[in-house]
Amino acid sequence: MTYPSWRDWxxxxxxxxxxxxALYIALIFQLPRPYWAMASVYIVSNPFVGATRSKALYRALGTALGATAAITLVPPFVETPLLFSVIVALWTGTMLYLAISDRTARSYVFMLAGYTMPLIALPTVTDPTxxxxxxxARTQExxxxIICASVVGSAILPSxxxxxxxxxxxxxxxxxxxxxxxTLSGTxxxxxxxxxxxxxASTVNxxxxxxxxxxxxxxxxxILSRAQNLRGRMQLFLPMISALADPLIALRRDLHTWPEGLDALLADAAKWFDAPLPTRAAEIHDDAGDPVAESLRARVAALQPPHDALTSWEGALLSxxxxxxxxxxxVWQDCRTLRALIAHETGTWRPRYRHWRLGGTERFYDRGxxxxxxxxxxxxxxxxxWLWVSSGWHDGAGAVTLAAVACCFFAALDDPAPLVFRFFVATAASAVFAGLYLFVVLPKVHDFAMLVLLFAGPFILIGxxxxxxxxxxxxxxxxxxTxxxxxxxxAYEADFFVFLNSNIAGISGLLFAYVWTRVTRPFGAEFAxxxxxxxxxxxxxxxxxxGRxxxxxxxxxRMVDRLMQLIPRLAASDEHRHPSIESFRDLRIALNALDLRRSRRKLNGDMPAVIDRVLAGVSDHYTRCAQTSERQSAPPALLATIDDALHRVAAQGLAQEAADAARAADADAAGPAGASAQTPPPAHFxxxxxxxxxxxxxGLRxxxxxxxVGQRPGSEPTGANG
Structure with a gap:
């Protein structure tokens, strides 16, 4: 374990x-529970001023919302304890659902509102007036x-x-x-x-x-916009680089076809990945560009096979x-440039990677x-x-509230029970620590300055x-x-039995929360x-x-976001058929299918019908996977359909090239007048x-x-399919 840094201190x-x-001001104004003000500082404080401000604002809003709900709901339902319990549970569950649905700092509003309501309402049911x-009082404290944490964090050496x-x-x-x-080396x-x-994936999340x-x-x-663009391209890099691995491995390992110059190109691209980021302002302007990236693009273009080579499987793979x-x-150049722009807060940026897939805002949520x-x-x-009401336990409200807080805190986790148990252990330790202070140390304290001195050592060390x-x-x-x-x-007031009863209630509530969570959520990340x-x-x-x-x-x-959620849930493995590798392939199949849907509208002849057959086969295959909840082997018929489509695309490409050459020859023979009368050839388009x-x-194949991948389209299968 490393020692705390000066930033930690x-x-x-x-x-x-x-x-x-906060404690001093609360004591000056004689708030009922001044220690809540002190505790709130530790809840909202963060090493970074922006995080503290956002947390402070959202905690204040959440507290106000929870307090309002308590004021509204306690008087009319306090005479019906079980109905009131249902209402408290519904409120907490609804707010918690809204909190989990929001993956920004704003979720804190709903989280706080969810457990603040029972925190305020339940202890008052015996005296609803x-x-x-x-x-x-709770809102004020x-x-x-919150205000003290935000002001001190912002005014004194803010981070x-x-x-x-x-x-x-x-x-x-x-x-x-x-x-x-x-990946470029084939691993x-x-x-x-x-x-x-x-x-x-975890960093992106x-x-x-x-x-x-x-x-x-x-x-x-x-800067915020550039940071969002950087995160978006970080998301894309993993699927893109994994998609590049398949054709490279097929060319090197299975077909033993490796064009001259490709090794050097991949080696230089790998060196570029490790190259230092731009540091001078002139290097991160659009007009400066990236000479290494431009050179790599030129070499990529030079290695592109001609149209007639695309009829072979090797040529199609290389392309x-x-x-x-x-x-x-x-994408890598965009990431490098954006990182430099954010760090230096200067320069201009024009994206190099432009694609129809960019700009989506939908995220994936497993609503069930x-x-x-x-x-x-x-x-x-x-x-x-129910246990509280049935037993008539006077301090039972404390057990219910801490059970609610613990269950809400970790509800979004795949396996919350271990952290609920840590909550229980930390609370038990706090009770012991607080007892020592309350009955051994505080009786010797005569003024606030001495209280600060006695608190300083342990609280600063823990902090x-x-x-x-x-x-x-x-x-x-x-x-x-604590x-x-x-x-x-x-004024000093300490009753050992009151202290013992109230703390036993809280600890019992957390123990109940742990047992309840362990019983009701026995599954973990694998299930998710x-x-x-x-x-x-x-x-x-x-x-x-x-379908539309x-x-x-x-x-x-949505699919990229879901993949970023899936990968951290999968255990690290050295398997070639690891679920994360398969999931990247699933994403590539979906994106290739979307590309086909877009391109079919631009093609003529029988090509749209051919593409429709391919898409229908892909859709049927994955529908079966979803219905059985198991990954199925892709059927041989779909392979034949894809191979047929590849042959037809290659044939149409050659026919189009021949037609364009004939049209160009006719235009030359007709001279300038004839050329101007003819329709411009749609060759490039x-x-x-x-x-x-x-x-x-x-990509689909x-x-x-x-x-x-070593089997050329149209040949007899020589091995098991994927």
Missing amino acids: LFSVKTFAASML TIFDVAI ITLG RLAPTLIERADAWFRDAAFYGRE IAGKAISACRQRM QLEFLLSQLSYDHTHPE NALWRLGQVID LMLFSCLVPMGAILVAC TLIPRPQFNMVTMLVAVN ATFISIQS AKRLLRSSWTDVALSASA IADQRDLAS TQRWLRDTQHALV LSLYPAL
Whole structure:
């Protein structure tokens, strides 16, 4: 374990100072529970001022919303305890569902509203006439802590989020460079590759939440826009580089066809992945460009096979590999430029990678699993309330409220039980710590200055661990619960039996929450991964179906987002048929199907009907996968359909080239007058769509039948299909 850095110490000292300021003001104004102000500081504080501000604002809004709900619902339903329990559970579950549905910092509003309502309402059911005063007091105490945390964090050596964004991006660049080098060398499996893939996906997911806090960090809107563009291209890099691996492996390993110059091109591209980022302002302007990227593009174009070579499987594979390599170069250059622009806050940017898939905003949500995740806390509240009412336990409200808080905190996780147990352990430790302070230390305290001195040592020490992800939850809970359990008032009051009963109630509630969660959610990441896979197969079938798609960009965005959620849930492995590799192929099949749907409208003759047959076969295959919830082998008939389509595209390309050559010869013979009277030849337009169609068909064949990449289209099968 490394020792805390000076930034950790600074954060801890600032947080402690803000908590003491909040406690002092609360004592001056004689708020009923001043320790809530102190505890709120530790809840909202973050090493970065933008995160603290966003959390503070959303916690204040959530607290106000929860308090309003408590004031509204307690008086009319307090005489019917079981009905009131149902209403509390419904409120908490609804707010929790809204929180899980929002993957930005704004979700905190709903999370706080969800568990603040029972936190305020349940202790007042024995005396409902106090609900308004209690709600107002809790709101004042929490708001005071929020304001103190925000002011101190912003005024004293504030730390910005932008450097953290750069650090996260740099970690992704290191992983992406390694992943790119390995892919270009033909390596797509292995534990190192698999772990790298998981880290890259996790980084992309974390950036979504981080970017939602940047606007509270006084970040310029243009920098925020560039950061969002950078994250979007980070998402695309993994699927693109994995798509490049298939044709390269097929050419090198299965067909033993390797054109001269391709090795050098791939080696130079791999070196470029490791090249330092632009540092001078002149290097990150559009007019400066990237000479290495431009050179790589020129070499890609020079290696492109002629039209007549595309009739062979080797030529089609080479064309597909070079086309995908060009896309990877464009996306990597965009990522490099955007990273430099964000770091230096200067320069201009014009995207190199432009595609119809960009611009989608839809995200994937497993609504069924989300609903179940919300039903679990609702059930916990109902059962805990029933036990409380049935037993007549005076302090039972504390057990219900902490059970609700614990279940809500971790509802979005695949396996929340371990963290609920850590919550329980941290709370038990806090109770012991608070007891020592309350009955051994505080009796010797005679003024606020001495209280600050006695609190400073342990709270500052604990605070240094809060910025560390592996200790964040436990140390934050210890600080918050200790402040709450000590229950500091303007005058010393300590009753051992009251302290014991109230803490036993809270700890019992957390133990119940752990047992309830363990019983009701025995499954973990594997279950969530299976649901993601089945949903992915449904979308692949949709992408290849004849049905209308409202927005293809949103469909593509949803599938990429789902893939980024799936990869971190899969264990690192060295298998060549690892689910993450298969899932990349599923995504490529969907995107190739969407490309075919777009290109078929530009083609004539019998090509649209041929493409329709291919798409229908793909849709039927993935519909079967989704219906059986198992990955099925692609049928041989679909392979024959794809091969037939490839032959027809190649033949039409040659016919179009011959027709264009004949038209050009006739125009030359007719002279300038005859040439001006003829319609301009559509050679470039038609050949472009034919080549795009061929790329999509090759991509489908490679992804659906990875074991048959060495088998040329139309030949008899020599092995098992994919």
